[in-house]
Amino acid sequence: MIIKQVIQTLEELAPLQYAEDFDNVGLLVGDINTEVTGILVTLDTLENVVDEAIAKKCNLIVSFHPIIFSGLKKITGANYVQRVVIKAIQHNIAIYSMHTALDNSQYGVNAKICEVLNLTNPSILIPQAGNIKKLTTYVPKEKAEALKTALFDAGAGNIGNYSHCSFAIEGDGSYRAKEGANPYLGKIGETHYEKETQINITYAKANESKILSALFNNHPYEEVAYEVHTLENKNQNIGIGMVGTLENEMNETDFFRFLKEKMDVSCIRHSNFLGKNIKKVAVLGGSGAFAISAAKAVNADVFVTSDLKYHQFYEAEDKILLADIGHYETEQFTKNLLVDYLTKKIPNFAVSLSESKTNPIKYF
Template sequence: MKAVSGQTIIQLFESWSPKKYAAMENDPIGLAVGTLNKNITKVLVTLDVNHTVVDEAIEKGCELIIAHHPPIFRKLAHLRTDSPQGQLFEKLIKHDIAVYAAHTNLDVAEGGVNDLLAEALELHETKVLVPTYKEHYFKLAVYIPESHAKQLRTALAQIGAGHIGDYDSCSFQTAGEGRFRALDGATPFVGEKGEVHLEAEVKVEVVIPESLQKKAIKTMKQNHPYEEVAHDLYRLETVSKEMGLGRLGLLENPMTLKEFAEHVKRTLHVPAVRVVGDVTSTVQKIAVLGGDGNKYVSAAKYAGADVFVTGDLYFHVAQDAEALGLSVVDPGHHVESVMKEGVAKKMTALCAEQNIPCEFIVSEPSTEPFQFI
């Protein structure tokens, strides 16, 4: 298989789950071990990085590991190869295997950990539980000869500018008069050097999402006849995208809390769950947050959830939830392993779209440290 650079693979990954989505301050995401300045043919996707997973990567010929949990979560005081952690890094370096971590940015991303959990639980009408990231709309206003306005509007619409809700190709146009004088060195599209020129122009206004700014400006310049394009770009208060941790959604049909707990066990493939609440009560509105969700019990209650599905529930937080009248189902932290197949599938599709040759392999060993007896 033809190789592709590690930088290319991660740039593609970050087009879906960029670092700016990280919901935790100083979250140790990104390249943790090794280099991306090398060719990659196989990527192993895993929840955690331990010796068993690294041995798997070696056996399968993977040059890169994409993990959800960062292998270096706190700063290292030293790196000793006679310690388990040091031996792990030594093995990675000796076999030239890079490790890239996508933690809370992957929790937040559309199609990331929390969407995958909500999908597994068969929730519908889902929305963000705890908003952590917002993108605003921007207004692009361009002054252009009337003869070229249609071409510009069409080109901007084709890249997604003017897409508002269930409508696209949205724009506004007003007629006016442009006035300018071309100086020495200019090559004016209309008018003569040294003379003030008046031109019938129109002002084309279009709304764009924050993420589309650079592409919209580039498209505008490519479809404008003037050397110097007169335009305005300013931020609106309107939010184009709101993202965050956790999801809130509905079950197709109500269940008792006991039935729902069994549903969680079955769909998330866990042998047991911890439950807080009256198991005979009826639940339908479900909040789910992968990993440690202790901080978000109040958010789940405030959102109107009947039950909160999350891991690592502390004893006193469970008591707080009980006092609030919020049921909780704790399937453990390891259910985030749903990301392995989800990330491999997403990256395979993204690479196929870009004609990038790379194989994404789902890590097979379980990294769940707990056993149920």
């Protein structure tokens, strides 16, 4: 198996198109055509993680956080980022990062938190905008069903719990083939009129290359007339954060004890207790201050996240309990998620969970 095949498997879980624009995801170091000897999964790629990969004979590190976040102008070993890159290259170790692509996945970081907290009926807290595309094309009437089937097979036409969704309009199409053309119907130099079907179908942005390939490979015309638009509609299955419910509600103190035990944290920074029971729980792994208003909007009783600043705790406004349990702590189980996923998808292959400590924050 080569690195490219592992990447294709990972992108079934979290397509890179899901990542935020500011992020740096994908293969950061290495050659996609390299044969994989073993995979080491980690939250962060530090020097001790590269050393662990060397010891375990793993030449591919799958990391949640990207070690290269902004551009490198020099690689001299002057800081920890450069030293990691140098060591990885010296030992032919590739580094692949998923970060916000996995954050926005329906089965990613926040789904794992929901699983650890035993939350039921989880749903996306902030659905991602600009993720749904609409394809409009025109095809001879007798070829319409075959083309729709090919587009459905490529992943188009899925809306929530429904598949094979489309809309069609019949009308008259016209064209005149010029010299050098090879028209499917009609003759060179003559205007041809054809009973055509206009097909309208939506698809997720991550599937665009497959959808367009299916269009071009199955459309009978030499020149395919089509339009692609980005819709304002939000995909309810792709986005950041999640919200779910506890099987049994509990008071705030008991919930915090439960939270500390399940998420293996030693302390919780929080806003004022409100004196009400906790039932509906919003979660967002990593820095989640930007989602406080979204958590309030869905009437969550508590919002579990990290990296809240002093003044951001005021945003609770006695409407929600804010719980900051630490950046590493909210994301720590992500590597378990990835190991389980890869082990299931690539059985009988060396996939290791990193044992290296990478949390930079200590508690006294």
